[in-house]
Amino acid sequence: MGNKETEEDHQGEDYGSRWRSIRVMYFTMFLSSVGFTIVITSLWPYLQKIDDSADASFLGWVVAAYSLGQMVASPIFGWWSNYRPSKEPLVCSIFINLSANIYYAYASLPTSHNKIHVLVSRVFVGFGAGNVAVARSYVAGATSLHERTNAMANMSACQALGFILGPALQACLSFIGERGVTVEVFKLQLNMYTSPALLATVFGIINILLVLTVLKQHRVDDHGKQARAINYISEDTADVEEVQESIDHVAVLTSNVLFFLIMFIFAVFETIATPLSMDMFAWTRKEAVLYNGIILCCIGFESIAVFLVVKVSAFGDRPVLLAGLVLIFCGYFIMLPWGNHYPLIQWADIKNGSLAAEMSGVTLAPNSSVEPVGCPYQQTWCQYIPAIHLAQYITAGVIIGMGYPGCNVMSYTLYSKILGPKPQGVYMGWLTASGSGARTLGPVFVSNVYTILGPRWAFGLLCGMVFGGFLLLVAAYKRLIAFSVRHGRIVA
Numbered sequence: 001m002g003n004k005e006t007e008e009d010h011q012g013e014d015y016g017s018r019w020r021s022i023r024v025m026y027f028t029m030f031l032s033s034v035g036f037t038i039v040i041t042s043l044w045p046y047l048q049k050i051d052d053s054a055d056a057s058f059l060g061w062v063v064a065a066y067s068l069g070q071m072v073a074s075p076i077f078g079w080w081s082n083y084r085p086s087k088e089p090l091v092c093s094i095f096i097n098l099s100a101n102i103y104y105a106y107a108s109l110p111t112s113h114n115k116i117h118v119l120v121s122r123v124f125v126g127f128g129a130g131n132v133a134v135a136r137s138y139v140a141g142a143t144s145l146h147e148r149t150n151a152m153a154n155m156s157a158c159q160a161l162g163f164i165l166g167p168a169l170q171a172c173l174s175f176i177g178e179r180g181v182t183v184e185v186f187k188l189q190l191n192m193y194t195s196p197a198l199l200a201t202v203f204g205i206i207n208i209l210l211v212l213t214v215l216k217q218h219r220v221d222d223h224g225k226q227a228r229a230i231n232y233i234s235e236d237t238a239d240v241e242e243v244q245e246s247i248d249h250v251a252v253l254t255s256n257v258l259f260f261l262i263m264f265i266f267a268v269f270e271t272i273a274t275p276l277s278m279d280m281f282a283w284t285r286k287e288a289v290l291y292n293g294i295i296l297c298c299i300g301f302e303s304i305a306v307f308l309v310v311k312v313s314a315f316g317d318r319p320v321l322l323a324g325l326v327l328i329f330c331g332y333f334i335m336l337p338w339g340n341h342y343p344l345i346q347w348a349d350i351k352n353g354s355l356a357a358e359m360s361g362v363t364l365a366p367n368s369s370v371e372p373v374g375c376p377y378q379q380t381w382c383q384y385i386p387a388i389h390l391a392q393y394i395t396a397g398v399i400i401g402m403g404y405p406g407c408n409v410m411s412y413t414l415y416s417k418i419l420g421p422k423p424q425g426v427y428m429g430w431l432t433a434s435g436s437g438a439r440t441l442g443p444v445f446v447s448n449v450y451t452i453l454g455p456r457w458a459f460g461l462l463c464g465m466v467f468g469g470f471l472l473l474v475a476a477y478k479r480l481i482a483f484s485v486r487h488g489r490i491v492a
Contacts, residue, residue, distance in 0.1 A: 018142055018218040022151060024210050025135040026158040028090065031203050032129045033162025034169075035097060036066055036439075037270070038196040039104070041167050041292045042174070043118075044274045045285035046193040049178065050108040051115040056275055058115060060447025063271045065119050066126035067439025073130025074436060078429025081134040089134050090211045097128025098204030105194040109187060126436070133429040140416035140424045142218045145484060149413050150311050156409035157307040164300025170196050171293030174286060192289070247419060248486060252427070254476040255415040256434045258321070261469040262407045263435040265328055265462055267442035269400055270296075272450060272458070279375040280388045282344045295394065299401035306405040317417075318480055321410040322473060327403025329466040335388065335396040335459045343387040344374035381454030388455060420483025 039046070043062060047054035073093065080089040104121035107114055135155070143151045173195045180191025188194070273296065278288045310320060375382035412431060419427050449458045473480075 014218065017216045018220070021215045021218055022139055022142055024215045025138050026155055027210060028094075028131060028135045028207060029155050030158040030162040031094075031097075031200070031207050032132050032135075033159040034166045034203060035101070035125055035129055035162075035200050037163050037166025037296070038170055038200050039166075039193075040270055041170050041274055041296065042193050042196065042289045044278075045289060047115055047118060048285065049193070050118070051113075054115045056447050056451045058119075059275065060271065060443040060445075062115070062119050062122055063267075063443035063447075064440040065122035066129070067267070067436040067443075069123040069126030069436075070129045070132070071126075071433045071436030071440060073127040074133040074432035075426060075429035077130045078133035078137060078425040078427070078432070080425075081137055082425035085217055086134055086138050087211055087215055090131050090215070091208055093128045093131035093134075094204050094208050094211070095128070097125055098201045100124035100128060101197040101201045101204070104197040105188060108189055108194070130429075130432065130436075133425065133432040136412060136416070136432065137425040137428040140419070140428065142220060144220055145417065145482060148416060149317070149409075152413040152416065153307050153311045153409050156405060157304050159408075160300050160303035160307060160405060163303065164297050166196075167293035167296040167300070169199060171290050171297065173199075174289050174293070178286070192286075247422070247483065248479055251418045251476065251479045251481075252415070254472065254480065255411060255418060256431055258407075258469055258473060259411045259415070259431055260434040260438045261465060262324075262328075262404070262411055262438075264438035264442040264445075265332070265466060266400070266404050266408075267439040268446040268458075268462060269397070271443040272446050275447075275450070276388065276455065277393070278373070279379070279382070280343050280393070281390055282373040284371050284373055295397060299397050302398065302401045303405040306402060307409060310406055310409055317410045317414045318473070318477060320406045321414070322470070324403040324405075324407035324410070325466055325470045325473065327399055328407065329463055329470070331396045331398075331400035331403065332459050332462045332466065334392055334399065335455070336463075337386040337388050337454075337456050339386045339389070341387050341389070342385075343382050345382055346372045346374035346376045379451060379454070381456075385454045385456055414480050417482035417484075418480065 040063070044056075044059050047059060047062065077089040077093055100121050100123075104118065104125065107117040107121055110117060139151050139155060140148065170192075174192045176190070176192045176195055178191055178193070180189060180195070182189055190198070273292045274288045277283050277292055278285070283291060313320065315323075377383075415431055416424060416428075446458055449461065
């Protein structure tokens, strides 16, 4: 009797410790999202301010730099977490992340090559964010099959909350202004561009303290029974069930491709938001940072609502994923330019006034403005492709914001279920790397296609990609099932 009570108390303690540790992983996911979005709306004006040679194409590389660093780091940290306690890769990665944010804040200090310093700092911020693979692997191993969808939805909700608070904090900090104040002791320019990165540094310090004081190693099987931690493989792990069945690698590959596509299409929206709004609506740098911060904040709240619906819905993982892709397709289709209204042209630095006079039917940006606004004349498509209306932009954002959360959470929930009870650190590292690859290529793709060919080509190609992803999901639909269901351990 006494032994039974002791065992129950021990299981209760393990349960509480397990979920406290999972919540630390939620916070880590939140910070990863904040680290990306807290500067995303101000990145373009920051580059323009500190380095005149930065153009829209370089912006694509800077946005992609974060994901490039994360893509390289994710398999490394995932492998590390398979064989060592999760605290080690987490503390190391968070320290790299907060150090890189400090570097970003000082990018304006050198007298030359400032845009390169911004680029390098974002690479290391992304490298530190490779710990997302550790967080996903930990939660997958510390939850039963029944708990996993809810846990993954919670992780996605925390990402969405970071997505909300990042632009929202940037919008609030925009009131500091471009000049801000100079902290002479540290030779630091504290303004609307550097303060968000410094705030992310403070969050990183809090995260390290939580990892060191709260996080414990836990693993449960698909039925929720406590097992030895998966990240420490040694000869005394005889109590861990040896899994003989193979993983469906076609399903694994399909899941990685779909996750790549989902992250690609949303990274495009995040990247293009500021340049597109400045070109189409003639917003100034400060207006673009503030208004896009508000818009992205609202989309983030919408995403959290979708996550809550996903948690309680009985539709299943695959139908939600299909519906999300349909919504994303509709969003980008609505974004296609149409009508007879053309964007305001920014005739900056044109000394030959006759050129402007020859352009019939084109509205010129006022020369009296200190900061030129409108669509730059170097983008020749501005003269013949209709403008995207503000209502189009907001409507498309709302619809994409409805489709993306379901796709995001269901893609890696399915992935963790497909992998089964084996250690998932390396596999989650590859999934995170595929998403990071998408965030690397997406900004480069859209910044170049948008700059050279305009929004019609950019959003038209995206519609084609989403449709291709829909067809792939339909083709592989029957293979995207949980490991335990596939091998008859659990009946679907």
